[in-house]
Amino acid sequence: MTDDQTDVVARAAELLKGHRASIDRLDAILVYTLGERFKHTQAVGKLKAEHDLPPSDPAREASQIARLEDLAEQADLDPVFAKKFLNFIIQEVIRHHRQHQS
Numbered sequence: 001m002t003d004d005q006t007d008v009v010a011r012a013a014e015l016l017k018g019h020r021a022s023i024d025r026l027d028a029i030l031v032y033t034l035g036e037r038f039k040h041t042q043a044v045g046k047l048k049a050e051h052d053l054p055p056s057d058p059a060r061e062a063s064q065i066a067r068l069e070d071l072a073e074q075a076d077l078d079p080v081f082a083k084k085f086l087n088f089i090i091q092e093v094i095r096h097h098r099q100h101q102s
Helices: 003-050 058-074 079-101
Strands: none
Touching: 003 079, 058 079
């Protein structure tokens, strides 16, 4: 390998290292953000159970999905992926809410 090729490979390795460090920080942010979100949805579930409200609110869920799709487009994120992700979270929240009502 020539010195130029070695320099290019070393530079690519440094760039890769920087991207991976950023990804690791963002993963931590996502996990802590989801943790905080679920603390609030747990409180909502308890409140709904205490007041005999249904665990699911289809109108709110539809509104949230539409809002997230708009945010995804603004963030240059695939809105189909964003919708799947939010649907997964919503289903998990509803499952938790149902547990509070049992």
